Amino acid sequence: MIYDVAVIGAGVIGSMISMELSHYNLSSVLIERFNDVAMGTTKANSAIVHAGFDAMPGTLKAKFNVEGTKLMPGICKTLHVPFKQCGSVVVAFYEEQLKTLQTLYDRGIKNGVPDMEIIGRDKLRELEPHINEIAKGALYAKTAGVVCPYQLAIASAENAVLNGTKVELNYQVEKIDYDENSKIFSICSGDRKIEAKYVINCAGIHSGKVASLIGDNSIEIIFRKGEYMLLDKNQGHLANTVIFQCPSEMGKGILVTKTVDGNVITGPSSIDIGSVDEDLSTNSDVLDSVVEAARLSVPEINTRNVITSFAGLRAHSPTNDFIIGESDVNPSFINVAGIESPGLSAAPAIGVYVKDLIVKKLGVSMKEGYELSRKAPVRFNELTNEQKKELIEKDKRYGRIICRCETVTEGEILDAIHSPIPATDVDGVKRRTRAGMGRCQGGFCGSKVVELLAREHGLKLDDITKFGGNSKLLVGKTK
Amino acid sequence: MLNYDIVVVGGGPAGMAAAVKAKECGVDSILVLERAETLGGILEQCIHTGFGLHYFGEELSGPEYADRFIQQITEKNIEYKTDTMVLEVTADNKVYAVNSTDGLLEIQAKAVILAMGCRERPRGALNTPGTRCAGVMTAGTAQKYVNIDGYMPGKKVVILGSGDIGLIMARRMTLEGAEVKLVCELMPYSSGLTRNIVQCLDDYGIPLELSCTVIRIHGNERLEGVTVAKVDENRRPIKGTERFIECDTLLLSVGLIPENELTREAGIELDPVTSGAVVDESRQTTQPGVFACGNVLHVHDLVDYVTLESYSAGEGAAKYVLGTAPEKRYITTKGVGGVRYIVPQKVNLNAGEDVKLYFRVGRVYKGASVVVKYNGYEIMRRKKPRLAPGEMENVILKESELAKFAEGGLVEISVEE
Ligand SMILES: Cc1cc2nc3c(=O)[nH]c(=O)nc-3n(C[C@H](O)[C@H](O)[C@H](O)COP(=O)(O)OP(=O)(O)OC[C@H]3O[C@@H](n4cnc5c(N)ncnc54)[C@H](O)[C@@H]3O)c2cc1C
Numbered sequence A: 001m002i003y004d005v006a007v008i009g010a011g012v013i014g015s016m017i018s019m020e021l022s023h024y025n026l027s028s029v030l031i032e033r034f035n036d037v038a039m040g041t042t043k044a045n046s047a048i049v050h051a052g053f054d055a056m057p058g059t060l061k062a063k064f065n066v067e068g069t070k071l072m073p074g075i076c077k078t079l080h081v082p083f084k085q086c087g088s089v090v091v092a093f094y095e096e097q098l099k100t101l102q103t104l105y106d107r108g109i110k111n112g113v114p115d116m117e118i119i120g121r122d123k124l125r126e127l128e129p130h131i132n133e134i135a136k137g138a139l140y141a142k143t144a145g146v147v148c149p150y151q152l153a154i155a156s157a158e159n160a161v162l163n164g165t166k167v168e169l170n171y172q173v174e175k176i177d178y179d180e181n182s183k184i185f186s187i188c189s190g191d192r193k194i195e196a197k198y199v200i201n202c203a204g205i206h207s208g209k210v211a212s213l214i215g216d217n218s219i220e221i222i223f224r225k226g227e228y229m230l231l232d233k234n235q236g237h238l239a240n241t242v243i244f245q246c247p248s249e250m251g252k253g254i255l256v257t258k259t260v261d262g263n264v265i266t267g268p269s270s271i272d273i274g275s276v277d278e279d280l281s282t283n284s285d286v287l288d289s290v291v292e293a294a295r296l297s298v299p300e301i302n303t304r305n306v307i308t309s310f311a312g313l314r315a316h317s318p319t320n321d322f323i324i325g326e327s328d329v330n331p332s333f334i335n336v337a338g339i340e341s342p343g344l345s346a347a348p349a350i351g352v353y354v355k356d357l358i359v360k361k362l363g364v365s366m367k368e369g370y371e372l373s374r375k376a377p378v379r380f381n382e383l384t385n386e387q388k389k390e391l392i393e394k395d396k397r398y399g400r401i402i403c404r405c406e407t408v409t410e411g412e413i414l415d416a417i418h419s420p421i422p423a424t425d426v427d428g429v430k431r432r433t434r435a436g437m438g439r440c441q442g443g444f445c446g447s448k449v450v451e452l453l454a455r456e457h458g459l460k461l462d463d464i465t466k467f468g469g470n471s472k473l474l475v476g477k478t479k
Numbered sequence B: 001m002l003n004y005d006i007v008v009v010g011g012g013p014a015g016m017a018a019a020v021k022a023k024e025c026g027v028d029s030i031l032v033l034e035r036a037e038t039l040g041g042i043l044e045q046c047i048h049t050g051f052g053l054h055y056f057g058e059e060l061s062g063p064e065y066a067d068r069f070i071q072q073i074t075e076k077n078i079e080y081k082t083d084t085m086v087l088e089v090t091a092d093n094k095v096y097a098v099n100s101t102d103g104l105l106e107i108q109a110k111a112v113i114l115a116m117g118c119r120e121r122p123r124g125a126l127n128t129p130g131t132r133c134a135g136v137m138t139a140g141t142a143q144k145y146v147n148i149d150g151y152m153p154g155k156k157v158v159i160l161g162s163g164d165i166g167l168i169m170a171r172r173m174t175l176e177g178a179e180v181k182l183v184c185e186l187m188p189y190s191s192g193l194t195r196n197i198v199q200c201l202d203d204y205g206i207p208l209e210l211s212c213t214v215i216r217i218h219g220n221e222r223l224e225g226v227t228v229a230k231v232d233e234n235r236r237p238i239k240g241t242e243r244f245i246e247c248d249t250l251l252l253s254v255g256l257i258p259e260n261e262l263t264r265e266a267g268i269e270l271d272p273v274t275s276g277a278v279v280d281e282s283r284q285t286t287q288p289g290v291f292a293c294g295n296v297l298h299v300h301d302l303v304d305y306v307t308l309e310s311y312s313a314g315e316g317a318a319k320y321v322l323g324t325a326p327e328k329r330y331i332t333t334k335g336v337g338g339v340r341y342i343v344p345q346k347v348n349l350n351a352g353e354d355v356k357l358y359f360r361v362g363r364v365y366k367g368a369s370v371v372v373k374y375n376g377y378e379i380m381r382r383k384k385p386r387l388a389p390g391e392m393e394n395v396i397l398k399e400s401e402l403a404k405f406a407e408g409g410l411v412e413i414s415v416e417e
């Protein structure tokens, strides 16, 4: 089959674009090298929906951030993705930083950011009782929020699947040929081949490499690593909004916020690590400096409450802006590259923009009666007692708790394993249900999740991996 | 809504012993709730022997020790529900639980006994840098894979932390044909029982390196190795002592954390050192009618002590329900100078019996004395050949002594060298 469109990379960008395209009368495929969607940068970032005052006016970053943030509440609601519009504060800790607040405010106005306000220390302390006492004031932006980034990608990819998009996982694109006569791309991985009329390159940190597969060497991507620490939910009181410090040349600095799930997160560091080694390791000196910086905002932050740390790689382009549009080498090849922060915030708007581009090229119309949403995942933990009762009466598997820390039931895990993009490994279950994301980090439920995965997929326990590939959890039977 | 006199949360050795005792004290309406498929708690996966030496005077395996109590639960017709998770204990002693047959259970109890045990500290809590590959797990998780599921988590093993579970697993993995390359311990002493070091490491030639830790985890998909280094007095890695050890499995035995989410959410006061509830000698917490015992209260090395403690809690809860609990006139206890904590944190002068104070020291002492003071006056001094953080100690406050104390008094225990 020859697809109308092939999207390379199932991060939040590729997934959003695929979803938008799936609402139109065209055929499309979403290609991903890993065994699940949302395995790249989309699973490890700050998860902030930025208000939009950071980027310089006139840049794509500014445009898509403001538009994306506007779309975000509606999209999350439609797709049943956790999102909280908690607002953000950029805090001035020193007298001289108060000027910066005004600069950011003015820039926000130029970018079209609504609902901003410069607030004094009293109002700030009211919003954030645990903020450092020396804080002088802040830029308060009410449209900012926190979202679950991998859920957003999973949900949009699921919606695409429900509307007919094919998802090809474990497909590392290594070669792309273009036939000038038929105007068809052959997208190859080993001896496998996918054919399509248009290609959209959303390969994240590898978008430069994927572009070069058609001879487009114009895109340089530098991996800019950010490390984080995640604190127990019982520290949730430490932050109500997203707490930023005043930006410096090195970026937006260390933030402290409550995640959409109620944990406290702090980070990210910012270190360029070249463009070859996908090094996602964490480092003690870096994390030490993260904590130190975080304590300027919220002095009570204590590493005793850390439940995990992780790192993500920004796809930084030296142009300092998103690269979105036709490749100079081939107009049927669309680059969506250099999507570093605020890429997550911008994703809904980028999705619509790229869809419009393709729809125009193909001249196709909207599908009638397409699926708007996906099946709403059950979140047992969030139900009222009455709802819990009712649910278990209907299906007793929701009465069996598998993950004790996050109170995730067998029913929810089975739903994830049988969803439109089935969870096939332990981390896949974790991203879809939160089983194993709590304070014991899967110590208790890990082996139970392995059992369920094996049972449902008809595999042996030692076939099950943490995240695909050779990440096996067990190495065979005992004697 | 169901009604019971006593609801016990957790059906491990602690919960079972407490239920048995409460029944013996005359309370009939008791319900034990356990989230696992069977009663027995963590003992079910401890197939090695070494349980019951103190209490039964025999060496039993974990499941054998548990069976003795499961039998009593059956004989005494104590009601229990397995596969049932308690979700909430409220300020007025209502218990919410869930399972797949009854759905959501709402139970009004007169007294609640918390016996949820503890969990192992995960990797995240250590903040060990490196990658997040497969092959890193807690020793208890590995124990479950090996002993219950019959699967091996790996073949070349490094164990971080010399807690008892780690030591036991070093031997278990060796017996299953894995190579345990090293057990490394951050502290200058092991937190495990001496007998476990001898029987699980020495007897198998497994090296134990003290003042040593894993400073980096390597491997993209599956673990490929760890970097270990010596640490100084402040537990900071010493430059130049790093070495790489190839392995596919890293087991963590770096401490246990009492499982007190329910306790915290109920608003019950916790002791920052034990991470368990603050209790009196009957193991009553700061919420009237709520008792706690076993590993949820403080981490025990030996199940025998868990049993004894749980009897106190069972009896306390029974008296509370029957209205025969003595009036409260408290003194407090406090560990100072080398003593990290004492349980119970409060003692009722009307207890009407001798009271045992359990405590742990912060480091290893040789030939030191344990000193007990009441309001600053020394009332007891005992010379000890050896004191170690891994072994729980106790002193007894005689009933006759309690009679001499005044309400609001302070009993302190310290170590003097
Ligand atoms: C530290 C950090 C903090 C951030 N904080 C925020 C924030 O707070 N707010 C915000 O809005 N944004 C933030 N971002 C940016 C945001 O995370 C990214 O913009 C967004 O996740 C990018 O999504 P993506 O789909 O482009 O990339 P990815 O999620 O990386 O997706 C690309 C996909 O392409 C696949 N792929 C690559 N090469 C191939 C190939 N050859 N064949 C097949 N598949 C391939 C990859 O496996 C991957 O799944 C942050 C980023 C980082 C790193």
Ligand SMILES: Cc1cc2nc3c(=O)[nH]c(=O)nc-3n(C[C@H](O)[C@H](O)[C@H](O)COP(=O)(O)OP(=O)(O)OC[C@H]3O[C@@H](n4cnc5c(N)ncnc54)[C@H](O)[C@@H]3O)c2cc1C
Pocket: B009, B010, B011, B012, B013, B014, B015, B033, B034, B035, B036, B040, B041, B042, B043, B046, B049, B050, B051, B052, B084, B085, B086, B087, B115, B116, B117, B118, B140, B143, B164, B165, B168, B259, B262, B293, B294, B295, B296, B300, B301, B302, B303, B304, B306
């Ligand atoms: C690996 C290992 C080796 C050991 N070796 C020895 C040894 O050699 N000798 C020795 O004497 N002792 C040993 N011990 C110690 C001994 O096993 C413990 O002291 C004892 O099991 C503690 O009993 P407990 O009832 O407090 O906790 P647990 O045995 O942990 O029982 C707690 C129970 O509560 C249940 N529970 C928790 N939360 C809920 C909830 N919300 N709802 C319902 N149920 C809940 C749990 O499922 C569990 O069954 C060992 C312990 C371990 C882990």
